[in-house]
Amino acid sequence: MTILKKNWFFVGIALMFGLAFALPGLGEVFREYRILNVAIFLAFFLTGLSLDTSTVKEQARQTKILFAAILSAHFLIPSLAFAFGNLLFPHHPDIVIGLIIIASAPVTVASGTVMTNVARGNVALSLFICVLSNFVGILIIPFTLKLFIGIGQYVELPVLQMLISLSLKVLLPTIIGQLLRPKVWPYLQPHKKYNSIFQQCVVLLIIFNATSKASGELLQAGPQLLLMVIASTVALHTIILVINFLIATKVIRLDLPSTAAFTIHVSQKTLTVSYLVWAGYFANQYPLGLIPPICYHLTQMIMDTFIADRFRKKALQVERNSAVDRDGKGNLKR
Template structure:
């Protein structure tokens, strides 16, 4: 049991945070009063900027088709497909939640970690991560306004949302890259601790989201299993779609792995900023799909990475 907790501490932490948030929702009020979540997300993206290997990443820019296809898949195809599927199958509040997580950029750390485990193209994974998180600042307000304007009466302050995301996500990424030459050795020495800190922020976000949604969660009843099933199906579908896209554009083996895994994942940190800033009051349970998505993509992503790694070992010259 202890060995399992040590290896899977992040998944255990996600479950514990969800349970604690449900049982002790009043604790979340204290954290929100000091705006600790927004500060934590800012510091998390600052750490990401400090950790990114800029030179290795920019060498991938010459291969334009891979990052361009990844951006189109993650920031356009994913949200359009996800919301179109969610509207007839899920309650309105859950469909809005699907739209929020679907428009988010790819994960910052876990996607790259899983790519490395699967023996994939890590520089390409990092490039997808950087470009997706930068471009999403501009696409999220536009796409949410478009999607929810069609199916729901949700008015979004697009420009204010754009400015808020730029300050909390884009600014720390840029600052981290500017400071990287000065702090490279320190970051390398504390790399594991930085990864633990970023994962801890996600755990805190889940705690806050559940503590803010306890009333709505209790009223969901039979709808909750439906959200789980839908999110699992959505993630599996995007893994298959992205794998097909990667093959269609003629990527090599390691790049197919990076494209398949990282382009199919979404970040909870940015989704939280959008939900907390513009949806939490009217749609308190709309963050549930993001929580389920995080659990789903970590568990399935780990299995997919392990599959690629083992297949690569068995058939190193033929795997496509």
């Protein structure tokens, strides 16, 4: 029972996949009544309420980190995804578009900061990256998608319409939440764990909705394509983690806590915004397009848990070594 409680989210994923194949028509009901759109609006509203940005101003002065985070998250990663997609899936435009969509999305809101905290990293920097990427990402994602998807000549995108839509669905509820935070959050803070549960439930609904939409195509494509997508997202996320680690340590030369924050958070992408883009502009023509974002989301959740643990162990070792050096008895203690 304890194992089930601890891993309920992964059990939920399996249930969503099973339900999507068993009752694909239920997904149509969700789409018809825009149930998921309402849930996503509430999720970003709660994000605005819970996001403590009081330390962000201090980090905003670090322009080299600002530039590196934006360059990596919104230009380098989409370029890698574009190359990966066209190299590995030249005959599956759904998969190529899906990889570009998740790569162009802003970084995650809660997950990256939580894992940075687990890694004993610079949480203030992680929050800074989160706020910066989500604000900038929503503004430039239509142009990034138009650039890379336009190269492949898959579909014509209404850039202005997408920009307005994403701003209303993502930025607006987040800003409203931030404005109400001083008055509302003190009453909700004792129950903040339910905010995390709600956010994860929204992700489960996205998985169900996307899988039910693509169930026929998935059955037709067979398990080999799905395994290839999973392998490609694992490889892509691994390369992104390595690149961001090298940027943090070799290019902008951050300390260990800031390296953990940069490596983890800049490498993570939000499934929620990816869903809004796919559902609004690609779902009918490319029903398999959200499968790569789902696979990437699950990949980063699993892989970054181990990455965070490695950073945590390294931080603890550094702390122990510093303590030994301070008391002047290093030789005796060793």
